[in-house]
Amino acid sequence: MKFTWFHLMPYRFLPEDFKEKYRSVWVDIPRDLYDPKVGHRLYNDYLDQLEYADSMGFDGLGVNEHHQNAYGLMPSPNIMAAALTRRTRNANLVVLGNSIALYNPPIRVAEEFAMLDVISGGRLIAGFPVGTSMDTNFCYGEVPATIREKYYEAHDLITKAWAAKDVFSFNGKYTKLRYVNLWPKPLQQPRPPIWIPGGGSVETYDFCADHDYQYSFLSYFGYIAGKKVADGYWDVMAKKGKELNPYSLGFAQVVAVAETDEQAEKDYAAHMDYFYNRCLHVYNGFADAPGYRTVKTIKAGVLGQVGDQAALRREGLKWKDFIDQGYVIAGSPKTVRERLREAMKSLNCGHLMILQQIGSMPPELVRKSTSLFATEVMPHMRDLWSNFEDRWSPKRDLPQADFAMPAPVHFQKTEVNGKVRASASASAEVRSAK
Amino acid sequence: MNTTQKLLNGKFSLEMQTYGSSGEPLLFIHGAGGLMPVEPFLEGLGKTFKVYAPQFPGYAESTGNEHIDDIADAVLFFHQLMDELGIPTANIVGHSMGGMLAAEVAAFDVHRAKKLVLISPAGFWIDETPIPDLFAAQLDEVAGLLFHDPKSPAAQMMTAIPSDFKALETMYVERVKRFATASKFLWPIPDRGLKKRAYRIQAPTLLLWGDDDKLIPPVYAKEFTSRIKNCKLELIKNAGHMVMYEQQEALVSAIRKFLKS
Numbered sequence: 001m002k003f004t005w006f007h008l009m010p011y012r013f014l015p016e017d018f019k020e021k022y023r024s025v026w027v028d029i030p031r032d033l034y035d036p037k038v039g040h041r042l043y044n045d046y047l048d049q050l051e052y053a054d055s056m057g058f059d060g061l062g063v064n065e066h067h068q069n070a071y072g073l074m075p076s077p078n079i080m081a082a083a084l085t086r087r088t089r090n091a092n093l094v095v096l097g098n099s100i101a102l103y104n105p106p107i108r109v110a111e112e113f114a115m116l117d118v119i120s121g122g123r124l125i126a127g128f129p130v131g132t133s134m135d136t137n138f139c140y141g142e143v144p145a146t147i148r149e150k151y152y153e154a155h156d157l158i159t160k161a162w163a164a165k166d167v168f169s170f171n172g173k174y175t176k177l178r179y180v181n182l183w184p185k186p187l188q189q190p191r192p193p194i195w196i197p198g199g200g201s202v203e204t205y206d207f208c209a210d211h212d213y214q215y216s217f218l219s220y221f222g223y224i225a226g227k228k229v230a231d232g233y234w235d236v237m238a239k240k241g242k243e244l245n246p247y248s249l250g251f252a253q254v255v256a257v258a259e260t261d262e263q264a265e266k267d268y269a270a271h272m273d274y275f276y277n278r279c280l281h282v283y284n285g286f287a288d289a290p291g292y293r294t295v296k297t298i299k300a301g302v303l304g305q306v307g308d309q310a311a312l313r314r315e316g317l318k319w320k321d322f323i324d325q326g327y328v329i330a331g332s333p334k335t336v337r338e339r340l341r342e343a344m345k346s347l348n349c350g351h352l353m354i355l356q357q358i359g360s361m362p363p364e365l366v367r368k369s370t371s372l373f374a375t376e377v378m379p380h381m382r383d384l385w386s387n388f389e390d391r392w393s394p395k396r397d398l399p400q401a402d403f404a405m406p407a408p409v410h411f412q413k414t415e416v417n418g419k420v421r422a423s424a425s426a427s428a429e430v431r432s433a434k
Numbered sequence: 435m436n437t438t439q440k441l442l443n444g445k446f447s448l449e450m451q452t453y454g455s456s457g458e459p460l461l462f463i464h465g466a467g468g469l470m471p472v473e474p475f476l477e478g479l480g481k482t483f484k485v486y487a488p489q490f491p492g493y494a495e496s497t498g499n500e501h502i503d504d505i506a507d508a509v510l511f512f513h514q515l516m517d518e519l520g521i522p523t524a525n526i527v528g529h530s531m532g533g534m535l536a537a538e539v540a541a542f543d544v545h546r547a548k549k550l551v552l553i554s555p556a557g558f559w560i561d562e563t564p565i566p567d568l569f570a571a572q573l574d575e576v577a578g579l580l581f582h583d584p585k586s587p588a589a590q591m592m593t594a595i596p597s598d599f600k601a602l603e604t605m606y607v608e609r610v611k612r613f614a615t616a617s618k619f620l621w622p623i624p625d626r627g628l629k630k631r632a633y634r635i636q637a638p639t640l641l642l643w644g645d646d647d648k649l650i651p652p653v654y655a656k657e658f659t660s661r662i663k664n665c666k667l668e669l670i671k672n673a674g675h676m677v678m679y680e681q682q683e684a685l686v687s688a689i690r691k692f693l694k695s
Contacts, residue, residue: 141622143618143621144613144617145618146503290609298610
């Protein structure tokens with residue numbers, strides 16, 4: 001069993017009456033609710049948390065892309081991943097991912113992912129989401145009816161650019177390039193592992209099965225509701241005669257650990273409420289632009305992640321309901337161990353995307369929950385799926401001797417225009433010693 | 435009368451409504467909402483004209499939507515349709531998105547439209563008067579955007595939300611199909627370059643606009659009158675965007691008078 005510590009990077013300070021006063025946390029949320037001074041602190045806190053997760057032995061650090069919202073403040077997850085390349089050592093960088101249909105030309109994604117892979121020494125996992133309707137259609141103006149076609153074309157271009165031995169031309173419908181010649185190319189050859197995050201579009205199962213990609217189901221309904229989607233995925237895999245390897249499925253789950261079950265409620269209930277009632281408060285009209293989901297998916301009856309249907313289902317839920325219905329796995333290490341094991345077994349899932357900073361949760365609680373999980377839960381789950389090979393993680397075959405370490409930096413206090421500033425300089429000896 | 439029309443050796447299969455059997459040919463191009471099974475105002479026009487009203491590919495039973503990506507594809511589709519119907523030149527009437535397409539059909543090939551009638555047409559964007567986002571509108575907001583009197587029986591009938599789950603699902607799927615197609619011309623802003631081409635329109639043009647159109651306000655009329663040489667505007671009183679359901683008789687008689695003059 002493997003664990004990716006996933007951060008959404010929400011804005012933690014939306015007003016109490018946000019849900020009553022504003023129609024949406026996404027797309028047209030008022031700009032004056034964002035304070036960049038608070039943002040400065042948040043980004044740095046959040047990077048600290050990801051780095052802490054690396055030090056605690058998680059297999060991956062997860063970041064993703066969203067636009068114009070307070071739910072997740074990473075319009076560019078690549079910037080966060082770049083920051084992580086330098087201050088983390090062990091964990092893979094799970095960028096889940098870049099909405100590849102939004103980039104013109106999409107070769108930009110191939111380049112940035114290659115950079116991340118090279119800088120990190122081959123630790124990148126490349127995620128290719130279509131992106132939510134809010135992000136792609138409403139914020140980035142993509143025509144709903146054609147975004148999937150554009151997405152598949154971008155995928156073909158990027159994977160070809162990574163693998164190509166020579167310069168080639170690409171005559172797509174949406175992108176035409178006379179010379180495709182990727183510099184740098186990724187360190188992992190022919191390419192980094194590809195994970196496809198999905199919200200339940202049935203086409204995505206086939207796409208993953210046909211390309212041997214990992215399917216990551218990113219749901220906030222939890223493992224009980226998520227079983228329907230996981231079963232749909234495994235059905236497709238079985239029909240296509242593919243190996244039912246748990247590592248080919250990722251699943252996102254909100255998890256919170258405390259000393260006891262009672263303490264967990266005391267610590268985390270308010271922050272869960274913030275997440276489900278403020279971070280996911282999306283105006284129904286933005287949830288699903290006509291044509292974004294195919295008729296096939298609509299008819300499959302997969303519930304959207306956001307919008308009225310989803311909100312209705314969460315309406316009035318209290319801590320106990322969130323726990324009972326599996327939205328959240330929380331409690332003492334023992335409780336979490338038992339429920340999480342049951343959850344991962346019922347889903348046949350080998351890659352847990354664990355969400356431990358949720359909603360308004362402050363740094364000290366994130367650290368506590370993460371630490372308890374890493375020391376008292378994770379080690380007890382490592383045996384799960386040990387008879388399967390994880391073919392969807394970086395091989396990490398760069399020899400230790402070739403692995404570049406950032407030079408230490410020494411901070412000195414200096415005064416500029418009467419103000420004290422910290423300035424950094426790496427000493428010449430340290431650099432040459434490398 | 436409903437018939438099925440095959441085009442381009444079956445590349446498109448069109449559900450086609452026709453009204454009337456004699457008179458000059460009239461091609462009607464519907465808006466983003468598509469055609470109802472029977473359109474009373476087209477029946478009215480059918481008394482004077484031979485009306486052809488296809489469901490656009492992607493609407494109702496019409497297929498071939500995947501062959502149309504943009505305005506040029508849509509215009510050539512209509513040119514082909516007119517050729518195959520044996521009406522290479524006709525009076526062309528379009529509503530909303532269909533008005534935008536009708537104007538494009540007439541601009542791309544000046545010989546296609548004998549006369550042109552544009553009813554509350556889309557095709558432009560004015561920063562100071564943004565068009566409300568119909569794609570994001572909720573079912574209970576739609577009537578208010580489309581009708582002068584959202585409480586009228588016509589408005590209520592057009593925007594009723596079925597209580598039966600199966601009917602609701604069907605309605606939702608049909609709405610998705612229609613709007614997914616419409617989004618090719620209208621998303622996220624319904625400006626696809628008509629402003630560069632409208633000068634080409636030679637046909638005498640009548641603009642009809644509900645005086646209380648809350649979706650595309652009548653202020654948009656000047657985008658057309660300022661670019662089309664022979665273009666006049668008539669406002670229809672007590673009508674919103676769906677003029678044909680609120681002021682059917684006034685609309686039909688205005689069109690008839692213009693096309694017969």
